[in-house]
Amino acid sequence: MRRRLRELSDPDEPSLLLRGRVPLASLIQALAVAEHLSFYRAANALGVSQSSVSARIKALEEDLGILLFERNTRGVRLTEAGRLFVERVSAGVEHLDHAVKSAGMAALGECGRLRIGVYGLIPHSFLANLIGRYRDDYPGIDLEIAEGTAREAITQLRAGHLDIAFVVGTPDLPDCRSRRVWTEPLVVALSDRHPLAGQEHVTWADLAGETFLVRPGGPGPQVHDHILLRLAGRWPAPTILRIGVERASLLSMVGQGFGVTLLGSASSLSPVADVRFLPIADEPEPVVFSAVWSPFNQSAALRNLLDLADEMRR
Template sequence: MVDRQWGVPTQLGSRIPLVSLVQTLAVAEHLNFRHAANALGVSLSSVSARVKALEEDLGILLFERHARGVRLTEAGRRFVESVATGVDQLDHAVKTAGMAASGEWGRLRIGVHAMTSRSFLAELIAQYREDHPGIEVEITEGTARETVMQLRADRLDIVFVAGTPELPDCHSRRIWTEPIVAAVPDRHPLAEMSAVTWADLAGETFLVRHGGTGPQVHDHIVLRLAGRWPASSIQRFDVERGTLLSMVGQGFGITIVGAATSLLPSSSVVFLPIADESEPVPFSAVWSPFNRSAVLRNLLTLASKMGQADPTGLSRRDSSRPIAQQ
């Protein structure tokens, strides 16, 4: 129950309209009812009536009226300071909620197999961050199996993997493709060729990683060289991609990579197109069907748009040099 006696404070009920508080703040700022009304674009009578009703509901005199305007009482000053803070917080909450609903504020957790400067994936994430500066982008690197498991555990919002996985509990979409190239030491007999075939690679020692796309690379090599002679050897290493390329350059063996990897600075390594590799490797986005956030939707929209414009993911590379010379 509200006690309307002046000077007797009462509890603030939730029925006090926000507009009354906003108009009271305007009067406190201008110290004049007419100026406050003009600033808000409302009538003088509206402001006067709402402030008076608020004072009566609170049981507190907020303003001392005089001929030239008003002056805050001590109680009014303290009330206005607290209300101003609350209104600012409410305004911030409304704005951030609206930004989150439109995908302009929040967090996006991305799982990737690798990140190569100037690759399609790097360009995609860079463009997304430029378009949506209010989004905090987190990137986790791992194998397709690892990142999909994290996606299912709701620790990632989207993952990008090699291939076109068909997962019954996830949505997926093919985004871009990359040709496969062979990485060989620059002193290898094949390094002088403009392109190689899988028959040329038979009998070689292949190096693959345990992480990243290593498992897919291993299976692809086994599939392409099955039944060929001489038999090839495949050695696995728990190293980063840059280290694996360094091992290739030092003559430990050869490997196969997506063409985007040829964008990396790699001394003593030559990248050769594989002439009988008929189709490039597709890369897909995978996400949960229960994730309907605008943050994710905006990334998928951008990925599809960029993928249609640049399906091979290589139009941004320096095309002045053939792969074999990079």
């Protein structure tokens, strides 16, 4: 018996369960007998015959080489070895049940992790509301938010470090999928001491000759090209400065009078000291924001986020 117990506990020896010699049903029936201390009541609880339970328990004891139950005319009782065995099996079955439930929830996108790349998270914006709704609807999902430029987000996406990225524009990437998610009117941010700050709106003609501050990353390249397109042939010509700072620092520079910048209208939802946000009256195109993700990512959590974005956009 001692040699048999050593074999069962040998870490280098594959378990009987792994070798297929102990069916899970036998373990479940052993737990039922241990709970009811009766083959008859255990069989009734499981909806099987008493003879089936007796045969399985006997086969289990033979496979293990251990007597789990002492039988007598009044029923059965656990041996000391049986008591220890049942304790361990009960914990293992609970872990297995938890694993099965967790896997099912993950398959439905109700638990797990979702890693999101953003250019910025402005309070009350579409993106902030989307993430807020998603957290409410799927509290079992751990959200990881990474802020950076579109180029950085796509690199992280390709490396498998992000599940989805929200970027400005409509990127055409052969190895990624993308979808337009929302749009925002274009606004100009300028110092509240700027000569145009008192107006309700501006036109592109008003902005001719201005110094535009543009970030190299994020929407910077698109903004640069958009300025050149809208002010082509106008005089005086605009000056475009590439400023390698984050959004908050860029707006601080605008407030100090270094120049003006272009943003989506969601930026005006979060007031910035010394900065005015004015709509551009003759700008025909809104700013487009897209979601980008890998075609190989089959995460249900990702699918649920995209579905929620579609629902909120409607």
